Amino acid sequence: MPMVKISGEVLNPISSNFIKGKTLKSYVWDGGGFGLQAKKGKVYVVYPNGSASGTKRFFFFKNYPKITPGCEIVVPAKPYREPLPASAWIAMASALASLGVVVSNIQF
Helix, strand or coil, X not given: CCEEEEEECECCCEEEECCCCCCHHHHHHHCCCECCCECHHHCEEECCXXXXXXXXXXXXXXXXXXXXXCCEEEECECCXXXXXXXXXXXXXXXXXXXXXXXXXXXXX
């Protein structure tokens, strides 16, 4: 039986049976759905011949790649970002307050 592998930022990476007509999102839900750090708009499919196809976007519409037997669906993770320290927040607030004072003192 042909399989489809689901890997990356899904809750349960698995290999699922290929079913003709089944959508990419259905296979992701077979793997438990998207993880908390999943980049949902950047999901791509790696085909058995080594080529890859990503999700395409046109305004509010998404066009997901076709699923074929033996392919792998990869859900990439968002990169880790270091949170800003308190001193950075204080500096930004101070700069905004100074800018507000300058703007309020401008006379037309």
